[in-house]
Amino acid sequence: EFFTSKDITLKANKSGIIKYQVKLSTVNGETLVSNNTKDIYVEVLDARQKILLLANAPHPDIAALKSSILNNKNYTLDVVFAKRKDVNVNDYNMVIFHNLPSQKHTIDSYISTLNKKRTPRLFVVGKQTDLASYNRQQDVLNIGGDNTQSDDVQANFRSSFSSFTVDEELQRIVSKFPPLVAPFGKYTAGAKTNVLLDQKIGRVDTDYPLLSFSDLNNIKTAVLSAEGIWKWKLADYLEHQNHDAYNALMAKVIQFTTVKDDKRKFRADANKNVFKENESVRIEAQLFNDSYEAINTPDVFLSLYDSSKKEFKYTFSKKDKFYNLDLGSLNEGNYRFEASVKVDGKELKDKGKFSVKSIQLEQYDLAARHDVLYSLSKKSGGKLFYTSQIDSIQSTILQSDKIKPIIYTSNKTQSILNIRWILGVLILLLLLEWFLRRYFGTY
Numbered sequence: 001e002f003f004t005s006k007d008i009t010l011k012a013n014k015s016g017i018i019k020y021q022v023k024l025s026t027v028n029g030e031t032l033v034s035n036n037t038k039d040i041y042v043e044v045l046d047a048r049q050k051i052l053l054l055a056n057a058p059h060p061d062i063a064a065l066k067s068s069i070l071n072n073k074n075y076t077l078d079v080v081f082a083k084r085k086d087v088n089v090n091d092y093n094m095v096i097f098h099n100l101p102s103q104k105h106t107i108d109s110y111i112s113t114l115n116k117k118r119t120p121r122l123f124v125v126g127k128q129t130d131l132a133s134y135n136r137q138q139d140v141l142n143i144g145g146d147n148t149q150s151d152d153v154q155a156n157f158r159s160s161f162s163s164f165t166v167d168e169e170l171q172r173i174v175s176k177f178p179p180l181v182a183p184f185g186k187y188t189a190g191a192k193t194n195v196l197l198d199q200k201i202g203r204v205d206t207d208y209p210l211l212s213f214s215d216l217n218n219i220k221t222a223v224l225s226a227e228g229i230w231k232w233k234l235a236d237y238l239e240h241q242n243h244d245a246y247n248a249l250m251a252k253v254i255q256f257t258t259v260k261d262d263k264r265k266f267r268a269d270a271n272k273n274v275f276k277e278n279e280s281v282r283i284e285a286q287l288f289n290d291s292y293e294a295i296n297t298p299d300v301f302l303s304l305y306d307s308s309k310k311e312f313k314y315t316f317s318k319k320d321k322f323y324n325l326d327l328g329s330l331n332e333g334n335y336r337f338e339a340s341v342k343v344d345g346k347e348l349k350d351k352g353k354f355s356v357k358s359i360q361l362e363q364y365d366l367a368a369r370h371d372v373l374y375s376l377s378k379k380s381g382g383k384l385f386y387t388s389q390i391d392s393i394q395s396t397i398l399q400s401d402k403i404k405p406i407i408y409t410s411n412k413t414q415s416i417l418n419i420r421w422i423l424g425v426l427i428l429l430l431l432l433e434w435f436l437r438r439y440f441g442t443y
Helices: 060-070 108-117 131-137 168-175 230-240 244-258 370-379 392-399 420-440
Strands: 016-023 037-044 049-055 075-081 094-098 121-124 141-144 150-157 180-183 186-189 194-201 204-216 219-224 266-270 274-276 281-288 300-305 311-315 317-319 322-328 333-343 346-357
Touching (some): 016 346, 049 060, 049 244, 060 075, 060 230, 060 244, 131 141, 150 168, 150 204, 168 230, 180 204, 186 204, 219 244, 230 244, 266 346, 281 333, 281 346, 300 322, 311 322
Parallel strands (some): 049 075, 049 094, 094 121, 121 219, 274 346
Antiparallel strands (some): 016 037, 150 180, 150 194, 194 204, 281 322, 300 311, 300 333, 317 322, 333 346
């Protein structure tokens, strides 16, 4: 017996549930080859996000932001300076404005385009930022001042922040990072602003936001009201010989800002992506009205397609303002489904995929489980015998009080008319008697 492991790198060329098969070659004298093959299902998610970093001018922050963003393989980043006028912000899932808007470069046209698509954005406010123009472009944080003076500020975590979690160790590390440079002035947070970091000026804790978020009109906006974040990256490496704390904080900021809330009025999802062939496949659906209240008045239908594109149609059942559908157990293979519902004459649809994999435990686990066999025999009042005890089975059965011969008797009666051959003989005898009497003239 031996054990070995192999590392295999596969390219994720397309999204969805991909089926792979691992197969071993046979050896001489191998009798059971069915366990030489194993099917594996891997779900490939298309979670890529294109991010644009639009900067007013070269700055050390740009390299620090770039390294932390590209640390996540799901992100791609383009760095462009504001002097370029051919940037199409429609191609990006998020835009970071560094020291923009400025006196030389406005971003009015970019903001208008981003608002139409509700694209998330992050403002990094610095000495080159035109505060008056900046205040007009967002509703997260208003900074009153002319940016001629600045303060050195450290990070102080606000305990009431609940949009995402930051563990205590990360809070401790970030709180000791060197100060950033923030504009001097009056800071006023928006009505729906959620503040993660406050400014600590010297030894004084203030309620001036340093890092804050908002989701006004379904547009996620973040504001870092200071520049010099490159210092945090260097300090993290100086203290820990890595950038883990800095990257962890920036990853949370980028992830929270880029993730969009699901505002669809109709959704249908399988409760799992990969099912075993002995499991019941369940699909759930939700329908919302214009006020995003859950309803289940109209009927919801589902079309299921197997690997051969054969269609099966179902209707969801309604329960507690939700829709449920139990497809039962399905054969191995890849499936896709399309759910549809009509509301006020308009048809809403949602699609999904799942796979069913076969399970053949007996082929992969050939060892006898004597402990299980002993437990079964004990619970059922039996006894476990090993090969060396075969001769004692007969005497055990004969001497057991629980094993006794039982004779069952049963009586069954039925009308003679139900026995066809006897009925036929009687009819023939009657006919014969009638014929003989007629023939001999006697009655």
